[in-house]
Amino acid sequence: MSRPIALAALTVLELAPPDMVSCAADAGYSHIGLRLIPATPTEVSYATIGDTPIIRATLARLADTGVRCFDVEILRLKPETRVVDFLPVLETAARLGARAALVAGNDPDEARLTQRFGELCDLAAPLGLAACLEPMPWTDVRTFAQGARIVGQVARANAGLLIDPIHFDRGGSRVSEIADVPAAWFRYVQLCDAPAERPTTTEGLLHQARAERLLPGDGGLDLRGMLRALPPDLPLSLEIPMEGLAKTVGAVERARRALAAARKLLQSLPAVNLA
Numbered sequence: 001m002s003r004p005i006a007l008a009a010l011t012v013l014e015l016a017p018p019d020m021v022s023c024a025a026d027a028g029y030s031h032i033g034l035r036l037i038p039a040t041p042t043e044v045s046y047a048t049i050g051d052t053p054i055i056r057a058t059l060a061r062l063a064d065t066g067v068r069c070f071d072v073e074i075l076r077l078k079p080e081t082r083v084v085d086f087l088p089v090l091e092t093a094a095r096l097g098a099r100a101a102l103v104a105g106n107d108p109d110e111a112r113l114t115q116r117f118g119e120l121c122d123l124a125a126p127l128g129l130a131a132c133l134e135p136m137p138w139t140d141v142r143t144f145a146q147g148a149r150i151v152g153q154v155a156r157a158n159a160g161l162l163i164d165p166i167h168f169d170r171g172g173s174r175v176s177e178i179a180d181v182p183a184a185w186f187r188y189v190q191l192c193d194a195p196a197e198r199p200t201t202t203e204g205l206l207h208q209a210r211a212e213r214l215l216p217g218d219g220g221l222d223l224r225g226m227l228r229a230l231p232p233d234l235p236l237s238l239e240i241p242m243e244g245l246a247k248t249v250g251a252v253e254r255a256r257r258a259l260a261a262a263r264k265l266l267q268s269l270p271a272v273n274l275a
Contacts, residue, residue, distance in 0.1 A: 003266070006031035006070040008190065008239035010039075010210070011258060012251040016046060018057040019251075025065035027255035033071045033237050034058070034096065036089055039210075049088050059096065069093075070235060071132070071188065073102035075120065079109065083119040094127040100187050102162060103133045105141030105150070113140065114150050121156035130187045132160035136209075137171040138202050144173035148181050163230070164190040164239065165221045166209050170198055175222055178229040188235040189226075191262055196220025211243040215261035227269055238262055 007024040009032075015023055017034050024032040038045045046054050062069060072093040075086055093101055101124060107113040121131045135147035144163065151161045161181060193214040199205045216223055216238075238258045245254060 002030075003233045004031045004068075004070060004188075004235040005029055005259065005262060006033045006188075006235065006237040007255050007258075008033040008237045009035035009073065010239050010241045012255060013043070013241065014246065015251055017048060017054060018061040021058060021061040021065055021067050023251050023255055025067045026252045028259055029067065029238075029255070031068050031070040031235070031237075032062075033073065033102075033239075034069055034098075035074065036072045036092060037074055037076075039074050049092050055092060055095070062097070069096040069098045071100040071102055071237065072096065072098045074104055075101055075131075076104045076106045077113050077116050077120070078106045079112070081107070081116060083116050083123060086120060087123060090124050090127050090129055093129060098129060100130045100132050100160060103131050104136065104139055105133060105147075106139055108140045110140070110146075110150065114153050117150060117159070118154040118156060121154060121159045125156070125158045130158045130160045131156075132162040132187055134162040134164060134167065134190075135171060135173075136164070136167045138205055143171040144168055144177055148177075148185075151185055159185070160187040161185045162188065162190065163226065164192070165223055165226060166192055166194045166213060168226070169194070169221050170205055170209075175225040175229050178226070183231045186230055186234055188237055189230055190237045190239045191216055191223070191265075192238070192240045193217060193219030193221050193223060211241050213240045213242065215240060215258055216265045217261055223265060224269060227266075236262060 007029045036048045105113050124131045133147050135141045141147050151159045193216050240258045
């Protein structure tokens with residue numbers, strides 16, 4: 001069984017969704033991750049919910065290229081969130097053929113967040129989607145251990161826990177913790193690298209995570225240890241924004257470099273199959 005490798009939206013965020021699909025195809029990816037909801041108020045947004053022209057164009061591009069959509073993002077659970085409002089997003093994700101929806105926890109009330117994450121899982125299940133909670137050190141789900149606690153309490157078959165190596169490391173989590181979590185909770189894993197030295201401010205964390213990551217193998221994160229601890233053949237999503245490089249290197253070439261670096265890393269591990 002081959003390992004699906006997806007090009008995450010943040011890696012080529014300057015592109016509109018249909019062009020992200022073409023970029024993924026041109027760079028040799030089997031899958032794409034699409035951002036249906038902007039991560040920040042200042043981010044470029046498109047009409048990507050429902051039967052819109054850009055969704056129809058994206059579907060056509062998927063059909064033309066053979067690239068498949070793996071995941072969509074980003075669903076934030078906030079104190080004021082009404083989970084049912086995410087239904088059009090999830091329906092659009094299902095129409096695109098996605099398997100997973102990325103979820104961020106932005107509610108300091110963990111009991112309420114857990115309840116709403118469960119409700120989101122219930123909403124996603126009939127559509128064939130997993131809801132994958134991603135711990136990030138500047139959100140209210142800061143660590144891998146906290147994310148695992150929430151997923152465990154939710155106890156839904158389609159509840160997932162998503163590791164992003166930079167967030168995993170910056171949150172102070174350890175590779176040894178991965179073995180304490182059921183393998184079924186992992187639906188996919190993001191891949192990137194970063195300097196071993198951690199930023200000392202939230203602003204620094206945000207800038208590095210959203211704008212200046214490194215290709216796998218170019219930094220100091222324990223990517224090999226993480227990948228060895230996770231289930232073999234787990235799908236990968238390459239989320240590697242490099243805004244400095246993007247000033248001189250186009251999206252397709254950056255995506256190719258990311259894929260080549262990921263494959264080189266995977267080839268250094270035992271019994272790994274490539275997409």
